[in-house]
Amino acid sequence: MPEKSPELILYQYPECPFCARVNRAIEDLGLEQKIESRNTRLDREHRNALIQLTGRTQVPCLVVEGKPMLESADIVDYLYREYGRGKKPPRRFWPF
Numbered sequence: 001m002p003e004k005s006p007e008l009i010l011y012q013y014p015e016c017p018f019c020a021r022v023n024r025a026i027e028d029l030g031l032e033q034k035i036e037s038r039n040t041r042l043d044r045e046h047r048n049a050l051i052q053l054t055g056r057t058q059v060p061c062l063v064v065e066g067k068p069m070l071e072s073a074d075i076v077d078y079l080y081r082e083y084g085r086g087k088k089p090p091r092r093f094w095p096f
Ligand SMILES: N[C@@H](CCC(=O)N[C@@H](CS)C(=O)NCC(=O)O)C(=O)O
Pocket: 015, 016, 017, 018, 019, 056, 057, 058, 059, 060, 070, 071, 072, 073
């Protein structure tokens, strides 16, 4: 039987400032165990999987139940909306 895909997958690499923004949200919300982080710079299979999903290599990309979400602002908004219990993203997430 195929292994069940995790509910939330984040394609990212830490050198990317937009990914850092999403990673700060994940830390702030304590979602580290809930989201499987896949580095597309270190792992060619992850990069290829991202291209299959989106047709591009842009990160960050959050996959929610198989559906890709691009754009760090949208991802941060989504995470706070779903998991923030009323918490808002701190302004320091938006340095640029
Ligand atoms: N507007 C996007 C910008 C994301 C972005 O530019 N990511 C860069 C890395 S820092 C990237 O993926 N570049 C490679 C590509 O676009 O294929 C966001 O806020 O998420």
